[in-house]
Amino acid sequence: MALAPRLDLRQSQSLVMTPQLQQAIRLLALSNIEIEAYIASELEKNPLLELARGAAGTDTDSAPEPFADDDAPRPPTEAASDAMLRDGSVGSESPLDVDGAGDVRGDGEDAMAGAPSRGEGLGMDTMGASSGGFSEDGPDFENFASTGIGLHEHLMDQARLRFSGAELLIASQLIGQIDETGYLETELLPLAYALKVPLVQVEAVLAEIQTFDPVGVGARSLAECLALQAKEADRHDPAMAALLANLDLLAKGALPQLRRICGVDEEDLADMIRELRGYDPKPGLRFSANETQAVVPDIFITPQGKGWAIEINSATLPRVLINRSYYTELSGGVQDKTSKAWLSDCLASANWLVKALDQRQKTIVKVATEIVRCQEEFFRHGVAHLKPLTLRTVAEAIGMHESTISRVTSNKYLSCPRGLYELKYFFTSGIASSEGGEAVSAEAVKSRIKALIGAEDPAKILSDDTLVEMLRAEGFDLARRTVAKYRESIGIGSSVQRRRQKALAG
Template sequence: PPFEATMSQPESLHDHLRWQVQMGEFDAVQTAIAVMLIEEITDDGYLAEDAVATVAEELGQSADAIDTVASALRELDPPGVASRDLRECLLTQAERAHADNPLLHAIISNHLKSVERRNYAAIAKELKVSLQEVGDAVKLIAHLEPRPGRQFAVKEPQYITPDIYVTKLGNDYQIVLNEDGLPKLKISNYYRDALQSSGSQAKSFIQEKLRSAVWLIRSIHMRQRTIYRVMESILKFQRDFFDKGVQHLRPLILKDVAEDVGMHESTISRVTSNKYVHTPQGIYELKFFFNSSIARVDGRESIASESVRDFIKQLIDGENPKAPVSDQQIVELLKKRDIDIARRTVAKYREMLRIPSSSKRKQVF
């Protein structure tokens, strides 16, 4: 058999559940229901919204019969699988791992919104328990799995091979294109010789194919030349970044590079798409170097939006987790650097960095 056929494939969530059903105490009808319900389970491990109605209609069974099997599926591994919502998912796990903790069950059943908002005092007051007891329960909730199917997700890391290498030589930089993945093309001597000895019809055919081959080779060389020129232009505009890092990134738009290299903006956009460069500062997509500008208060040269985002990230990385900086505080700290942006802009940049709000970052316990 081919090598691929001998390779083991990772077990999927659906495979894992079907195997447990086959090994379990399901009768023929329940097995048929279970197999169909499993097909209605999402990658995260949740039962699709209309799964019960869909399976009931297809198999001609009552909704109660389908619900009974769905409940049995929730007893399988991974804990919480086949749940209809987050509350049911967490409650199923809590009942299995912490059966003797009624406070935990009560919080999951009725106070998940307050947990999300970190309104622990309201929970303590409502359930007539101490804040410490609520805190202990919340810590247990944090260790439950909100996406029970996650462990079966196929993890295929994307390895980035740089298209360009920019290295520093003395006080200057050298640009080297990575041509490892490019085909090494040349015109075969066999067809060159055939042109001399073939009849007119065959000669015409060979000439046409040779023209196509020459065009392809020239196109590849032209594309590489274009990438080189665009990188050369980016290096010229963003020299401070290559020397000093992200905080020194300059505002740059496609039009700037297009005018510099004498090409259309659409060409620059196409050339920079999904192209990566290895620099002394790390590996970056070429599109990273294009940034909108943010004016400084004191009239100095504008700053790149990416630099502002990097500064926001640094502020949050260095904050006190028990007193995280708010968006408004970030606005004030940016003003001290002569950068004046609105609070909503800070919020937008923070969300782009996938950083939650200060209220959600705050550690209470």
């Protein structure tokens, strides 16, 4: 084999995704709230972008039209899509699930696909497919949610009023070891050694902390937490103390044994159990510093005649425009090539963002329209009529790639007369019918299991085997392990656990 340099000619094909195409793909997976944050960052970087003033439909320009001149790159038109594909700017026929940039996958044409104006055969009017408007005068509901103070800050405020000097130092150390649920996570003896103070002093400080608000904070066990609350309610008598010392028997439902230990009759024991249920086993969570964010729907589904109106939620979607006058002003004063190139890049980026946002809305509406068409019985009659549906089914129906459907349905919520649902909720596996009929959705089976257990007689708790027989009688062909898995997934305990709970409730 000769070791000499040589020149070879090879031919290969590759898909190169431009930054603009990556941006369009990335926007598909974002919810309306995330889009708002993304647009805010783009507004800071691009001086030519601005938010439309006033509510949707009140602006004089009904649609954001990119501005272009002879010196700046013009935005792509629908007719130029194929040419851009050949030039390597945007892919319109090849699936965009190529891992070219490591974190972007999608479908070129799918990402830029338009939405049908009406669902054929179903009367679905796709309204609000444009990028919509944004009112700066509208209420910001996040401002109404008060974050408050955390549990540690709340306890330290009380400690400063009760302690001083060395005791305040001990209290701060103890409070620092209390978890978010309100329980003390450390042993007192090692802490006393570390602080070089007597153990009895640490115990005294802890006893004082256990009188702080919320009641039950600083406990080292569930029994101690409930005992502190019982003392506060003046219900901590010897019988209650005996009950709290035997919470394991209460969990097992050993009521006759508990009556003997506590020395009470059946009625008194029931009163004590009801008292315990009124206590808070995790008092610290009332001061959790975690912010609760309400789920905002991205799509509205409303009945309209014999079909459905599908509309993008424009209230949470800012409308982006290009400041033409500002571009003219800047371009008139540009002299050097660097500034001119920077201004052209800003205009091209703004054009692409406006177009990508508009096409994103059309794609979401297109996917939502197909979901409503496939699951129309659910919207009319409820979860029992939910049909099996896969991403591939929707992708083939609307001519998009499966990965594009996955992005569109991620972190998106749909609001309809039946409630608020994530788009992923409508994609469920199928359960074969025992009578050879059409398969049913797994969610429909879970709903039926929940209904059967909810209507069971407390004296005759339904076992998993009984549930299998009842479901097969209704046409659901399931194995016992499948019923148990579905039951656990909806948060329902076994027959033994339910029998114990109903005995305690009775």
